[in-house]
Amino acid sequence: MARVYADQSRLMGTVSGLVKEIRPWQWYKQSILLLGLVFSKSLFDPVAVTNVVLGIVAFCAIAGATYIGNDIADVEEDRNHPRKKHRPIASGQVSIPVAAAFGALLFVGGLTLSWRLGPLFFIVILAYLAQNSLYTAYLKEIVIVDVMVIAIGFVLRAIAGVVAIDVYLSPWLVVCTFLTALMLALGKRRHEMTISDDPAASRAILAEYTEETLDHLLIVVLSALVVSYSLYTFFRGGEWMMVTLPFAFFAVFRYHHLVYTKDLGGNPKFLLGDRPFLVNLVAWGLVVIAILYQDPSQLLETIT
Structure with a gap:
């Protein structure tokens, strides 16, 4: 037995x-x-x-x-x-x-x-x-x-x-997805650099990085991401998509804040446990859907 x-x-x-x-x-x-x-x-x-x-x-x-x-x-x-x-x-x-x-x-x-x-x-x-x-x-x-x-x-x-x-x-989908993923990957590398006394022992490539290098790269990618999304709203998304810019900027800035203050860069899924980030993400999604699936100008005409 x-x-x-x-x-x-x-x-x-x-x-x-x-x-x-x-x-x-x-x-x-x-x-x-x-x-x-x-x-x-x-x-x-x-x-x-x-x-x-x-x-x-x-x-x-x-x-x-x-x-x-x-x-x-x-x-x-x-x-x-x-x-x-x-x-x-x-x-x-x-x-x-x-x-x-x-x-x-x-x-x-x-x-x-x-x-x-x-x-x-x-x-x-x-x-x-x-x-x-x-x-x-x-x-x-x-x-x-x-x-x-x-x-x-x-x-x-x-x-x-x-x-x-x-x-x-859409090329904008490709660019913004790439930059977002690159941002998360750099944040993860930075986290791995900080949690171990010998980072290269757990991931050999970390011997080639420094925290300063990763910090600079992260800033460059964050900047490129907010500019790319802004250009998408200007030239492809339509004037009403510019309404979503504050949500996009907040998401990027909040991620940067969490990486440096709460060390969440190692596992991006924990972002979904951050209430401000999650609320902002849901709000962004709802606004995007509202704009894409119901022309706001027509909606305003209906209301007035």
Whole structure:
């Protein structure tokens, strides 16, 4: 009987570890696929919504397989990291063969669903996989390139959301997504520099950075982001989209404030736990939807 309980406990530990390995708390990253749905004014199109939801599921599966592959490749490095050493593979909770088999299952399922969403979506998924493979094998060791490649991964998500519903791909969507992701990646690097006495032991590329360098880069990217979003509202979004500028500026400034005062740069998901940031994000989304889906000038004429 004791052996049965031990086997059950081991099985539950493995299942729990596999769930942790696919990082369900990071699935919020796939919400970027919704941008194309919202800004193409397809939010209330059931076919478009269905395709984007399926696209999110496909990306979650592929991302999960990628996380597992990266953790297997980085297992020794993760064991020297103050936080990553507790990951299921690094800690030994999940064996490498079991993790590899589960990752392969997610990989095949994600690719199959991606193909059903169309050749262009499938190509974006392949590009995402290539980007992750290159990052893991080589690009993560090149200073500045490492954070840029991470940002490109988010751009590919945004593009996937667009091709899933076959609408126009705005260059402003690409630029603003890239700069936002780059901002978050730099904030994460800065956090990693500050939490460890020997940052290079947990991530080799950190030996190439200094806190001062990251601070300067972060300011440059923040500035470029607010300028890019402003230009979008001026030249593409229409005059009413300029109403959203205060929300965008507050979000960027609030992030900068949190990075330096509350050290939230290491895990961007904690931004959603910051009430001012979350309220501002929701307000921005509601205002954007109101502007895109109901011409404010017509609304004012109706009211008056």
